[in-house]
Each structure stands twice: as C-alpha cells, then as structure tokens.
Amino acid sequence: MTIDPQELMGTVTAESGISGTAPLDETRVPSRMRIVFRRFLHHKLAVAGLVFVIVLVLLAFVGIHLTKWKYTDHDFNALQVSPNGSHWFGTDLTGKDVFAATMRGAQKSIIIGLLVALMATGIAALVGSFAGYFGRWVDRVLMWIVDLLLIVPSFLIIAIMSPKFHSFWLFVVLLGMFIWQITARIVRGQTLSLREREYVLAAKYMGVSGFRIIARHVLPNLASLLIIDATVNVSVAVLTETGLSFFGFGVQPPDISLGTLISDAQTSATTFPWLFLFPAGFLTLFILSVNLVGNGLRDALDPTSGQAR
C-alpha cells in the first residue's frame, strides 16, 4: 500500500481543525471512504468483479427486454433448438426461450440474495453485539440460540415450510434466519474486545445506556466487518436459494429461479448442453464476481487482516 491511512486521516482532521468550519466527523467520513475506494481500485480483480456484477445485474433486469421472447412464451416452431439469432441461448423442450428464462431466473435469485444478505447481516450484528456487550445471561441465552440454530435442521424446516405456504417472503425470511449464526459469533468476539476499550468504558461511566453504546460505538467500529460479511452473504444466500430450488423446495412454480432451471436441465445436460450451461454459467459467474468484490472490499477496508474470514 502506498498511503498510510492513519497519517492521511490525521492530516485531514488537522486541517479541518484549523479552518474550523466543518465538524470533525463530516470531513473524516468522505476521506476514509476515498482511501477505501482508492485501495479498492488498486485491486484489479475486485474491479473486474464489480464490473461483472454490474453487467450481470443489468443483463438480468434490462437485457431481458432486449429479446422479443418472454419467459412464459412457447415458440412451437422451435423446440429444443440450439442457440441461434432468434433464440440467443436456444430453447427447451416446450419451446421456451432459454435466454429469457435465464434472465428471469437470475432476477429472482439476485433479489433473494440481496434481501437475505441484508437481513442475515443485520441479525448477526444485533445478536452478536448484544451478546458480547451485555454478557452474562443475555450472552448465554443468545449464544445458546445460535448453537441451537446451527444444529437444527434448517434445510428441513425450509424444505417443509416453503412448498407448503408458497410464499416468497416467508422463503426469504426463512433463508435469512439460517445463515447469520457464524457471523454473530464473530461479531460477539469482536464486541468482547471493544467492550474494554477506553472510549467505551468512558461512555459507560458517563452513564450512557448499553443500547446507545452499541449503536454509537460498537457497531460503527465493526462496519468494515459487517460490509464484508454482507457481501459474502449475498453469494451464500444465492447458493442456498438455488440449492433449495434445485430440489423443488425453494422458489415455487410458476416462478423460476436459476436453481429450478438447472434442475430442469439436469437430465438433458449431456444431450442439450445449452439448457444447462447458460443458467449454470450465469450463476457461477455471478457468485465468482460477488466473491471477488468481497475479497477486494476486505483488502480495502481491513488491510491488516489476511484471513479468509
């Protein structure tokens, strides 16, 4: 790294102190963001990942309108044709356009991925920081719940509930419920050490309530970790969603997701490879790009950690 962030931050705050116009926080926040941004740009693979994420999302939400075929259309004059000028990704047994279907499925998977990731990281932040900060019985109860949810057959619960209630939102909530536990443990560990820091102790002895300390001091200090975690969770959520949909326990027909498309293509993957390769390729490329962005963010936000997680 060429810039020492501490030094740069120091100079910026000193300057703002001299001019005395803006409050400290306002000058500090953009400067840190700029450092992080610049560091991120240095990471070529991460930038490539970000570009790919944007391209894939655009393809899914805008690109789908470029073809005249809808994912519900059947072209009975072109059954199981290989990719060509009219059907870019070919068609399936019933004449459905694979391009339109893949993009529609990708929309579902991406939306679910984002919602679930936000939810999971949010729960992890709250549970982890509460358990770590308050300790004692709060800690014991919350960590016991974490242990329980790790051992409870989450797969089974989603598999039974999701097809039964046929609800998109229930599916999202259930997915979110089951991927936050490990992050919660990490957040708890970090909170345990933050709890002993001088500024937290100072706030505590001044009579600031625990909830405020968590909101003002603990969580902002864990922002890097949480941002990285949310990114990683997007790929975890998409993987889980497509996996469940592959078994028929996730997204329910007539809705489609990348998982249901791959499941439908499974038996004909050797004879009609385009049915399998396009949805599978989209999925893999998307996860790969998100992971690259996550890696780049980790390096940019938290250069001291060499750890994978």
Add this chain to the structure above:
Amino acid sequence: MGKYLARRLLNYLVLVFIATSMAYLLAALTLNPRANYEGRNPPIPKASIDRTLSAFNINNETPILTRYGHWLNGVVHGDFGRDWDGGSVNGNLGRKMWVSGQLLLIGTVLGGLVGIAAGAYAAVKQYRIPDNLLSTGAFVLLAMPVFVLAILLQVIAAKLNVNVFHHRVFEYSGQYNPALSGGFFSHIGDRLNHLIFPTLTLLLAGASYLMLYQRNAMLDVLGSDYVRTARAKGLRRTTALRRHALRTALIPSVTLFTYAFATIFVGATFTEIIYGWHGMGEWFVTSIQSSDTNAVAAITMVVAILVLFASMLQDVVVGILDPRVRVG
C-alpha cells in the same frame, strides 16, 4: 480437558435431543402421510386408512403429543418406527448410511487432505505459478454450486467416453452395474468406477474451500518469528515448515472443517441425487416429498449426531494441536 469435553458433550446431547424433537414435531404437524393413501383407485375406505396409519404411528388424527410420546419411547429403545408404507426405518437407515458413508468418508477425508496440502503448498509458493493456478482454480470452484459441479463433471465424463475413449470407460450413474457378470474383482472394479466421479465432486467442492483458508492461515504464520527461529536453530526448511508453520496454521482449518461438515452433507445430497446413489441425502429429499414423518426425524437425528461427533472431534484435535487449550 476431560471435564471440559464432558460438559461440551452434555451440551451437544441436549442440542441433539431438541433438534430431533423439533424435527419430529414439525414433520408430524405439517407433513400429511394420509395423502399417500387417499385418491387411489379403487378408493380405500377411511377406516382402513386410519387403521393403517395408526399402526405406523403416523395418523394425523391421533393427538400430536401421543404420537410424539410413542415415537420417543421407540427411539429410546432403538426403534425409529415405520415408513409411510410400513417398511422399517431402521432397516432403511442401516442400508442407506452405508451407501452415503462410502461417499462421505472418502470424499471428506480426501477433500480435507487435498485442501490442506494444496493450501500449504500454495502459501509456500506464494505468487508463483503453482500458487496462481491453485488459487484461481479454488476460487472458481468455490463460486460453483455443488449441483453445477456435479452435473458438469457428469457431462465431462460422458464427453470423455464418447469422444476420447469411444466406449464407456467412466460410469457416472448409479452405484453399480446390476447387469454385470463376472467374478469378485470385476464387481469391485465396477463399484470403484462408479465411485470416481461422485467422490471427485465432493473432493473438489470440499478442498477448494479449505485450500483458500489454509493458504491464508499458512501465509500468516510463514512470516512469524518462531518459524524464522526454527530455521535459524538449524532445522531443515521442510521440517521447520511442517513442524512449526503447518501445525499452527492447521488450527483454524480444523475449526472450519467442523462447520463445513453439515455443508458437506448437503453437498452429498446433491451428489447422490445427480449420480443416482440411493443414500441418506436422496432419502431425505424423497421422504420429505412423500410425507414420511418417521424417516425425516430419523435422518435429522443421524445428521445431528454426526455434527455433534464432528464438533467433539474438533475439540479434541484442537486440543492436541494447541497446547494452550489443554492448560486452560
């Protein structure tokens, strides 16, 4: 350490009990085995359906707590009850555990070893060609869901058979060839052949994750003072790396391995379904689809016990690797 392990074991046992009970209650409340008998032609009288379901303890008109009590009593005596069509869950369990066991044991052990070895090797060769190849490969594999990987390998096997060997060299469907004639060794060979691609799937999926993790852990350790000291003391490079660097760097990977265990089981489910193996994973999915309450509860219990076992194993292994745990 013994006392610590005993406390952990007790805690895990309570968790297994709760998890299994929850699975049973949830399955018993929401699944409907009655549907398997209704709507048949010729129709079965309701009284007969009731009698059959009651005999298997899956009648949804029996109060749930009565059914639960009956089931729990059976489990305590080592009897997991009956399938929806009267088959013995115990019998199925024994058969299918053996099928999955082959896949899981070989896949997990090989995957773990390959992952850790590749990770350590890549770290030692950081930024050179072997590292770049291994890291890129692992990163791509990590982005690939197990079901995509499994189908892709299947396609590759089929293409190799057709285009390269011009006859069926690799088997990629089922556990064995039922039509095979020949002696003991050709049967063994046939079974091994059927194992190759499913095992490869699990191995690659498991190893990619561990490899990246192990590489990072190893890199952290390589620059540390005690590895340099070990070298300065006159140890050979490989010895210093193995005894001082790798050993320390193994600890986080071991922890990760346990967490990954449940994931591997789910991964094995995909593998079994795609490669047509009739193991625990496939049974789990079909038993949910056919509303098989007792089978679902039994499988959940087995998985919970496996996770428990993996956690205990992790506690022991970390204790062996990390002396601080033993003292503390």
